[in-house]
Amino acid sequence: MDELGGIYARSVPSLDATVQLGVASGKLIQCSFPATPEANAESEHELLDRIEAYAEQETEDDFRDVEIALTIPSDQRAVLQTLRTVPYGETTTVESLVRRTPGLDPDGDDAAATVQSALSANPIPLVLPDHRVDDGRGATPGAVRRRLRAIEGIES
Known part of the structure; x- marks a missing residue:
């Protein structure tokens, strides 16, 4: 699975949570904090690296440059x-x-x-x-x- 699409998840100890991302066509469509990540989730994704650095207070990232796709009203x-x-x-x-x-x-x-x-x-x-x-x-x-x-x- 490449970073253009898929499910990615990683435990982020400084948040005391798992962060799970859904990506489609290179755009973020979902971010959640499940108790258990999807079984097929990959753990390597650039955005997960950025979230971990943010959570560790290594950077003041506002994530405004992350491409998103919203399917809401x-x-x-x-x-x-x-x-x-x-x-x-x-x-x-x-x-x-x-x-x-x-x-x-x-x-x-x-x-x-x-x-x-x-x-x-x-x-x-x-x-x-x-x-x-x-x-x-x-x-x-x-x-x-x-x-x-x-x-x-x-x-x-």
Whole structure:
């Protein structure tokens, strides 16, 4: 299997978790933290190396250059693309994401729900950093979220 497609997973001790990636046509389509990785997962991938270096605090990688492919509704995609602009070590709120996301009406009744839906459906946590949203519940598991925030110097 080459890096253009497949499932890749590695235990990252500094996160106390396994990181599993799904790649298709050279683009990241999934990142998760399973208790047990897929049986056919390969352990060698450049992005796993970068994630490990980030977790070991060897680099302040924001992963913005990672090519991704999202198969979610357009309004949720817009939210996650806005979320991706939140820099390493900084945070945002659901309200701020509502205001900054193109196509969302800040005065609309369902805008905050759209943001929350996007965060909880986030298929690529870490690369789309839902751990940087102070008051939102993202797809990153709680223990991993706390560790990512600690790595970036974000107080919980």
